Amino acid sequence: MAYSIIMDVDIKFCTSAFRHGYTEADIRLAIDNAIYDGYLEGDEDVENKRLLVGFDRKGNPIEIYYNILDKDTVRVFHAMEYRNIHNKLLENEE
DSSP states (O other), X not given: OOOOTTTXXXXXXXXXXXXXXXXXXXXXXXXHTOSEEEEOTTOTTSTTEEEEEEXXXXXXXXXXXXXXXXXXXXXXXXXXXXXXXXXXXXXXXX
């Protein structure tokens, strides 16, 4: 079962997180209902970049990219429509 490691932390948003039209509410809902949260394959420890997959307010899957700043704070820097290139990651979560 997947879960988000960023629940119950302070979430900072870069303006780039909203570039594809997702709102803070969409992103927070996706975080609360994450089906994947982890490093991208091959990106471990690269700028502490993580991928989270969850659902927006319309029920559509979205990708959220973020960094862990400290034990209490994360920074979301990108959110976009989910792409099938991540299906392998989701299959490994089952």
